[in-house]
Amino acid sequence: MAIDYSALYPVMVMVVFAAALPAIHAVAKSSRVLAGVSLVGIFVTMALELMYIVSGEYPAAIGGASVELLRLDVFAALFALVFLAVAFYVVLASARYVEKDRHQAEYFSLILLATAGMMVVAMAVDLITLFAGLEVASISSFALTAFRKKDKRGAEAGAKYYVIGGLSSAIALYGISLLYGITGTTNIAGINTVLAGMGSELDIALLLAIGLLIAGFGFKVALVPFHMWAPDVYEGAPDPIAGLLAAGSKKMGMVLLFKVFLVGLIAIKADWQLLAGVLAVLTMTVGNVIAVQQTNIKRMLAYSSVGQAGYMIIALAVATPYAVEGSIFHIITHAFMKGGAFMIVAALAYVALGENIANYKGLAKRAPFLAISMTLLLFALAGIPPLSGFVSKFVLFSAAIDASQIADQNWMFWLAIAAILNSALSLYYYVRVIKYMYVDEGSTKDRIKVPWSMTAAVAICVIATIVIGVWPDPVIDVCEQAARALFAG
Amino acid sequence: MLENVPILSLLLIVPFVGAMTTLLLGTSPKASKYLALVFSGITLVLSVLLLFNFSLSSTEAFQFRENYVWIQQLGISYNLAVDGISLPMVFLSALLVFLSILFSWDVEERTRTYMGLMLILEVGVLGVFMALDYFIFYVFWEVVLIPMYFLIAIWGGPSRAYASIKFFIYTHIASLVMLLGIFALYFTASPLLGSPSFGMEAIASVAGSFGHDLALIVFSALLFGFIVKMPMVPFHTWLPDAHVQAPTAGSVLLAGLLLKMGSYGVIRVCITTFNDLSHEATIMVALAVIGVVSIIYGAFACLAQTDLKKMVAYSSISHMGIVLLGIATMTELGLAAAVFQMFSHGLITAVLFMTCGMFQHKAGTREIPLLGGLAPKMPIVATIMMIGFMASLGLPGLVGFIAEFSVFTATYNIFDLWVLIPVMSVAITAAYYIWAMQRTIFGDLTTKIDTKHIHDSYWFETVPLAVLIGLIALFGIFPSLLMDIILPSVAPLAAVI
Numbered sequence: 001m002a003i004d005y006s007a008l009y010p011v012m013v014m015v016v017f018a019a020a021l022p023a024i025h026a027v028a029k030s031s032r033v034l035a036g037v038s039l040v041g042i043f044v045t046m047a048l049e050l051m052y053i054v055s056g057e058y059p060a061a062i063g064g065a066s067v068e069l070l071r072l073d074v075f076a077a078l079f080a081l082v083f084l085a086v087a088f089y090v091v092l093a094s095a096r097y098v099e100k101d102r103h104q105a106e107y108f109s110l111i112l113l114a115t116a117g118m119m120v121v122a123m124a125v126d127l128i129t130l131f132a133g134l135e136v137a138s139i140s141s142f143a144l145t146a147f148r149k150k151d152k153r154g155a156e157a158g159a160k161y162y163v164i165g166g167l168s169s170a171i172a173l174y175g176i177s178l179l180y181g182i183t184g185t186t187n188i189a190g191i192n193t194v195l196a197g198m199g200s201e202l203d204i205a206l207l208l209a210i211g212l213l214i215a216g217f218g219f220k221v222a223l224v225p226f227h228m229w230a231p232d233v234y235e236g237a238p239d240p241i242a243g244l245l246a247a248g249s250k251k252m253g254m255v256l257l258f259k260v261f262l263v264g265l266i267a268i269k270a271d272w273q274l275l276a277g278v279l280a281v282l283t284m285t286v287g288n289v290i291a292v293q294q295t296n297i298k299r300m301l302a303y304s305s306v307g308q309a310g311y312m313i314i315a316l317a318v319a320t321p322y323a324v325e326g327s328i329f330h331i332i333t334h335a336f337m338k339g340g341a342f343m344i345v346a347a348l349a350y351v352a353l354g355e356n357i358a359n360y361k362g363l364a365k366r367a368p369f370l371a372i373s374m375t376l377l378l379f380a381l382a383g384i385p386p387l388s389g390f391v392s393k394f395v396l397f398s399a400a401i402d403a404s405q406i407a408d409q410n411w412m413f414w415l416a417i418a419a420i421l422n423s424a425l426s427l428y429y430y431v432r433v434i435k436y437m438y439v440d441e442g443s444t445k446d447r448i449k450v451p452w453s454m455t456a457a458v459a460i461c462v463i464a465t466i467v468i469g470v471w472p473d474p475v476i477d478v479c480e481q482a483a484r485a486l487f488a489g
Numbered sequence: 490m491l492e493n494v495p496i497l498s499l500l501l502i503v504p505f506v507g508a509m510t511t512l513l514l515g516t517s518p519k520a521s522k523y524l525a526l527v528f529s530g531i532t533l534v535l536s537v538l539l540l541f542n543f544s545l546s547s548t549e550a551f552q553f554r555e556n557y558v559w560i561q562q563l564g565i566s567y568n569l570a571v572d573g574i575s576l577p578m579v580f581l582s583a584l585l586v587f588l589s590i591l592f593s594w595d596v597e598e599r600t601r602t603y604m605g606l607m608l609i610l611e612v613g614v615l616g617v618f619m620a621l622d623y624f625i626f627y628v629f630w631e632v633v634l635i636p637m638y639f640l641i642a643i644w645g646g647p648s649r650a651y652a653s654i655k656f657f658i659y660t661h662i663a664s665l666v667m668l669l670g671i672f673a674l675y676f677t678a679s680p681l682l683g684s685p686s687f688g689m690e691a692i693a694s695v696a697g698s699f700g701h702d703l704a705l706i707v708f709s710a711l712l713f714g715f716i717v718k719m720p721m722v723p724f725h726t727w728l729p730d731a732h733v734q735a736p737t738a739g740s741v742l743l744a745g746l747l748l749k750m751g752s753y754g755v756i757r758v759c760i761t762t763f764n765d766l767s768h769e770a771t772i773m774v775a776l777a778v779i780g781v782v783s784i785i786y787g788a789f790a791c792l793a794q795t796d797l798k799k800m801v802a803y804s805s806i807s808h809m810g811i812v813l814l815g816i817a818t819m820t821e822l823g824l825a826a827a828v829f830q831m832f833s834h835g836l837i838t839a840v841l842f843m844t845c846g847m848f849q850h851k852a853g854t855r856e857i858p859l860l861g862g863l864a865p866k867m868p869i870v871a872t873i874m875m876i877g878f879m880a881s882l883g884l885p886g887l888v889g890f891i892a893e894f895s896v897f898t899a900t901y902n903i904f905d906l907w908v909l910i911p912v913m914s915v916a917i918t919a920a921y922y923i924w925a926m927q928r929t930i931f932g933d934l935t936t937k938i939d940t941k942h943i944h945d946s947y948w949f950e951t952v953p954l955a956v957l958i959g960l961i962a963l964f965g966i967f968p969s970l971l972m973d974i975i976l977p978s979v980a981p982l983a984a985v986i
Binding site: 390405476 | 559627634642643657658661665668669673676677
């Protein structure tokens, strides 16, 4: 029987463009041309995915009926769109950022490959394909982090990311092998069926597997206490790549957790729900509290990402379709809010403005557009309406309240309380940046000029943040479909 | 005349478009000021049209309704309407923003942003007063914070950074507690309604069947969100800081409108949704105690202030306490008087803060011990100050008297002679105002500051104040103009079912 590969077409487009870039570089030695070609590739893939979502018809899953490996459904297509959107503005912002670097073709090629890997993770319905996609994305990101190999901080960040990333993959893989040993299948939905049939007896190997999977994937998402690497890596990586890691890779980690826990282990959710809840509260609190003390803007944004991951993990603890809908929605809005903030940092770093928050003093007069954009994005991150972050937090936090009305789940109420207190706390360090930009006088009043491509990347994020905030209906609708598709297995 | 005009939406769109136009086209301070004045002027005209087209004989609780589904899945609607409680607030908002913009005619620093923020603030405040859906209510509620934060942080006094961030975070935390209350309302009411809904009326229609304990918790969470905004003692500490540091127009809007959002929320949300609960004696006494403590505490704190503006700020706490006391009676007269007091305090406090601003401007200081005998130097300012103080301490014939007198009457009807405690505050109020006047405008001319260059008010200061004083007298002499609008809307709340 001939295999229908059409589900892989979007990934193939990305890979073909990634492979073509080095060849193009041989002809046209311009980072702008390379970025342009990459953008075309991303755009075509986005159009493909969007077509699937709008038409509601998806290609057949790859693999046999009983042993599916990859399935392109609304969940996969939606996350692919998120990853592609992140890749789009990262490439846009990089067009000028890397113009003086060597190996530009490899840079853009790796961004496309990392994105392709993430897309495979979103499609995977089998632990093996899941892991394969994860590794493609991870290895590309390691190389991207250390892209400026002569930059000490970058090299250190790359090495650190590589060691921790490799270790966490190994831990996760061990967890996967234990799961396979217990259930005899690597199909994620199949694992759940077997576990459901096993009854409620507590297996020590199963608990170990749960622990290893949470630890392994927890590293990718930077859950506390597995978060130590994130700020160092974000600080050392090239600025657009920090955006890719925060807005792209991290979301892939969320997909991993969703797939393995909410599909593969949902039958035994009573065993890990409370643990996920504790991790969620711990992650948001530690992330936000440490962010308050940061003086480097990239570290501050990194710790704020840790905090935001804590909000998203609420969906794991609550484990209802409505909560996952909220979490997916928050992942989408966060991709634009946090990504946009990193793009602004990248644009300002490009014109050699330092990364210390104090360097942003008086920015409102020097770069009015970037300052107002940063303000909007930070307000959105803090969850101030009518921006997108408010609506997504609204859905996510309310899901915890909703679930807490069921007996035995009253503790989930405290998830919402913790999240709301954290939101208030986060406002403090976001507003501090705004205060520096608008209230304080800078040492100079010279206007800052940034390349239009970077301005465009920031503008995309800001517009998305406003539009989703004011008119969230269609996005919520797709998120609901995606959450239902996930739970349908 | 207005049947087919979406006038409530226009009340939001006009200032919003005005804000954007000012931010984009306000290339010179002059252009910004005129643009802002024109757009806030149109808004004011719209609100006056609304006032005159409001039907007193209508059987509908709400008028001018606009209701469209916004986020279907969550049951969120763009639902706007006004009744006799919100209408005075809508008019007050449009009026105070317009006059504040005029009063800020001498702002030369970043005028475009300043004017744009004032108009955004107007959108938020009007939205709060017109929203009948919890989601958009909360959105507008939070939108208000941002322009006010910037108004204090950029154009404020020496410790503006501290005051603005304290204001922002303090009130934001209160909003979040309120949000928890809204979530609880939503998830408890939705199964009872059969479909998810954030509609205020829909939720209120089933709130009677919430369990008593749950109702009490939700009521308290919502109430907390509102009384921090009002603000009631002991959650008032953000207010003196914010007021002292804010620019004059910021203070006018903060005291005139933002505090009203709190008391409006208590009426529109707490006692409307949980009407049975609100009629319970314990709740009424609790509200009355909070109100009376604020009345007395605010009044005594005023006596101790040396900064004229801080004194006025504390007097706001005292006067907002009267609003809560009126609400606590849960009678038709008390509730109507509470709304009336909100309106009257909005007018009076605007006069007071503008006066403080002029002192700062002309004498260079607001410290009472440094001032003295300034009446001959600036007779108009002194006259206005005197009228403002008299109105605020409840001189008969002016608007404040009607409100306070009605609240105290209603309090006597319900709480008997306990009314003597808040009534005592009138004496303290009179004391601090008259004492402050004595020390600032009467007596011998001060020698502690340079008084050579002190001059009287400018036209753009006199005109807004004259308008305000005119209205203070008008509604003081003809309170029924407003009471007739308010009474039908509060009557259902007061009725025991």
